[in-house]
Amino acid sequence: MINRPDNHDLLMEARQVLLNSLTPELTGARKYEALMIANVMSMAIRELGQSEQAKVEEADQAVSTFLEARSQPNPNVEGETSLAEAIRKRRLDGREPALRDVLRTLTEARLGINSPGYLKR
Amino acid sequence: MSELAEVFNQFIVHQSGARSAKVIAFNKLSGGAIQDNFGLSLDIEGGVQSGLQEFVVRQDAPSGIAESLSRPEEFRVLEAAFKAGVTVPKPLWLCEDLDVSGQLFYVMTLAGGSASPRQLVKSDLTAEQRCIIVRRLGAELAKLHTVRPPMRSLDFLTLPDQGDAALSRVATYRRHLQEIAEPHPVLEWALNWLEDNTPEPGPTVLCHCDFRTGNYMMAGEKLTAILDWEFAAWSDPAEDLGWFFSRSWRFGANEREAGGVGEKRDFLDGYREAGGTDIDSAAVSYWEVMALMRWAIIALQQARRHISGEQRSLELALTGRMVAKMEFDLLTQIQELEDNQ
Numbered sequence: 001m002i003n004r005p006d007n008h009d010l011l012m013e014a015r016q017v018l019l020n021s022l023t024p025e026l027t028g029a030r031k032y033e034a035l036m037i038a039n040v041m042s043m044a045i046r047e048l049g050q051s052e053q054a055k056v057e058e059a060d061q062a063v064s065t066f067l068e069a070r071s072q073p074n075p076n077v078e079g080e081t082s083l084a085e086a087i088r089k090r091r092l093d094g095r096e097p098a099l100r101d102v103l104r105t106l107t108e109a110r111l112g113i114n115s116p117g118y119l120k121r
Numbered sequence: 122m123s124e125l126a127e128v129f130n131q132f133i134v135h136q137s138g139a140r141s142a143k144v145i146a147f148n149k150l151s152g153g154a155i156q157d158n159f160g161l162s163l164d165i166e167g168g169v170q171s172g173l174q175e176f177v178v179r180q181d182a183p184s185g186i187a188e189s190l191s192r193p194e195e196f197r198v199l200e201a202a203f204k205a206g207v208t209v210p211k212p213l214w215l216c217e218d219l220d221v222s223g224q225l226f227y228v229m230t231l232a233g234g235s236a237s238p239r240q241l242v243k244s245d246l247t248a249e250q251r252c253i254i255v256r257r258l259g260a261e262l263a264k265l266h267t268v269r270p271p272m273r274s275l276d277f278l279t280l281p282d283q284g285d286a287a288l289s290r291v292a293t294y295r296r297h298l299q300e301i302a303e304p305h306p307v308l309e310w311a312l313n314w315l316e317d318n319t320p321e322p323g324p325t326v327l328c329h330c331d332f333r334t335g336n337y338m339m340a341g342e343k344l345t346a347i348l349d350w351e352f353a354a355w356s357d358p359a360e361d362l363g364w365f366f367s368r369s370w371r372f373g374a375n376e377r378e379a380g381g382v383g384e385k386r387d388f389l390d391g392y393r394e395a396g397g398t399d400i401d402s403a404a405v406s407y408w409e410v411m412a413l414m415r416w417a418i419i420a421l422q423q424a425r426r427h428i429s430g431e432q433r434s435l436e437l438a439l440t441g442r443m444v445a446k447m448e449f450d451l452l453t454q455i456q457e458l459e460d461n462q
Contacts, residue, residue: 036435043442084304087313094313103307104452110445118446 008048015041046113059109066102080106123147128222129161129178136214136228139168150177156192156351157182160231177210180226189351190277192225193217197274198353199229201327206264210346232346238335242372242381250342255383257344258337259391262365266358266397268327278355280325286357287319290411297418301425307448311414314455320359320404328356333370334380359400362392363408368450369416410454417447 005013015038023034046052063079072086083102086092092099111118126147134142145162159178165171181192190198192215199212210229217225235241246254270280281289295312298305329336330352338345364370365388371381378385393399424441426432 033435036439039439040435078304080306081304084306084309087306087309090313094310094317099310100452100456103310103448107307107445107448107452111449114442114445118449 008045011041011045011048015045043113046116052109052112055109055112059106062102062105066098125159125222126161129159129176129226129228130163132216132221133161133163133170133176133214133228134165134168137165137168137170139165139170141166145173156180161228175231176213176228177231178226178228180222181224190353192227194277195350195353196227198278198327198350199227201268201272201275202265202329202347202350205268205327207261208344208346209350210348232338232348234338234340234343234345236335236338236348238370238372238381241334241339242374242377246342246382251377251383252387254339254342254344255379255388256391256394258365258380258382259388259393259397260395261344261347262329262332262358262361263392263395263397265329266326266361270325270327270355272327275327275355278327278353280355281322281357284325285319285322286325286360287315287322287407287411290360290415291316291319294414294418297422301421305417305421305444305448307451308414308417311410311448311451311455315407315411315414318407320401320407323357323359323400323404324398325355326358326398328354328358328361330354330356330360330364332361332365333367334365334372334382335370357404357408358398359404359408360411362389362400362405363410364412364415366405367409367412367416368454369413369447406454406458410451410458413447413451413454417444417451420444420447 018034018038018041023031023038026034060079063083067073067079067082067086070086070092072091073082087094087099108119123144126144129147130142130144133139142163142165145164146160147162148160150158150160157180159180161176161178163174163176165174179192179195196212196215199209202209203212210232213228213230215225215227216222219225268275270278282292291312298308298312329347329350331349332347336349337347365380366378366385368375371377374381377383379388389400389405420440420443423437424444427434427437427441
């Protein structure tokens, strides 16, 4: 089904209205709430973005590849759960650089959506 | 509101031995999901507080957090800190009779100034002023850390398991993490690291456990009060230092490691000169990692309150999305510590 403008476009426009027209009229707690809403909209916009989605898929793939190479149980949809459990049960060596790389890839993919500015610090 | 003001007014009249008092102003102060804070100005006739007086009444809110202290416990901690010479609002009277206002509350003096972290961090201070502020904060913490167990009035505070505060915290956070539905491999990994790299335990002292920029009041460059004592516990002094220095509490001024305000070295000098224990810098760095873990766990718990429907809130929901920052900092800081070894 074609439904235009798409979600990405709608959210971008709505955020502009919120920030440019509404927020300047607000003060104190109301302004803070408006800025929180703008922040949520930014996350949703990024979550719909192709490059961010590609990073999330890459991170999920990195987890799968890592677990398979170490013969860890890896139900396809629950890679992160398996990884967390393998670490908690000390079945993986926490000092291993490849493990740290996977953890960093996951975290960076998540930050790319939540707070991309944080990665540049 | 005015009825409540009158309730507090009558309580203060009775406690202070006044003949009478009149409410001049009463307002709810900002901050605190766990408790309500009210500002109360009274014109008092007679008794030990005669004249125009400003108080803060701190009362349990209907929804508290199980792990924080009750108001009577907090009052006793505040008394202990006050006696140790820490700059706190003077604790005056505790009311444990639920018939008075419907909640437990206590009354303390009003401290002037602002606790706003952004205001302080962004203010235009000279290097010397910054040095003075953080040295003072270090000295305050050193005074608090002179309070040691056993202490009868603080017997409700738990002691670290086998005298090892770090391992006690790791066990607690691991338990909390298991209660969170979604997986957090970075936090699992960091908990293992914290378990495997514990420093030599320090002495057990009274710790504030939320000593950070945003929880003390400043009037200009002058410290007027250290607030928010509801997480106080017997712990390792390095826990308070690590929490204060944590990246999470620099409010964007990352280059100023002491709370976004000044230099770590100046804070530690103030701490040592006021009689604080000599704490190994590696132990402080370790507890900075622990601080990131603790904040991540708190953020997950806050998000869970939203997700479960217990307290739907945009702010709590967004806190859940902040956890990736703490995870990023954990990965970075642990790597840096290992690289510098």
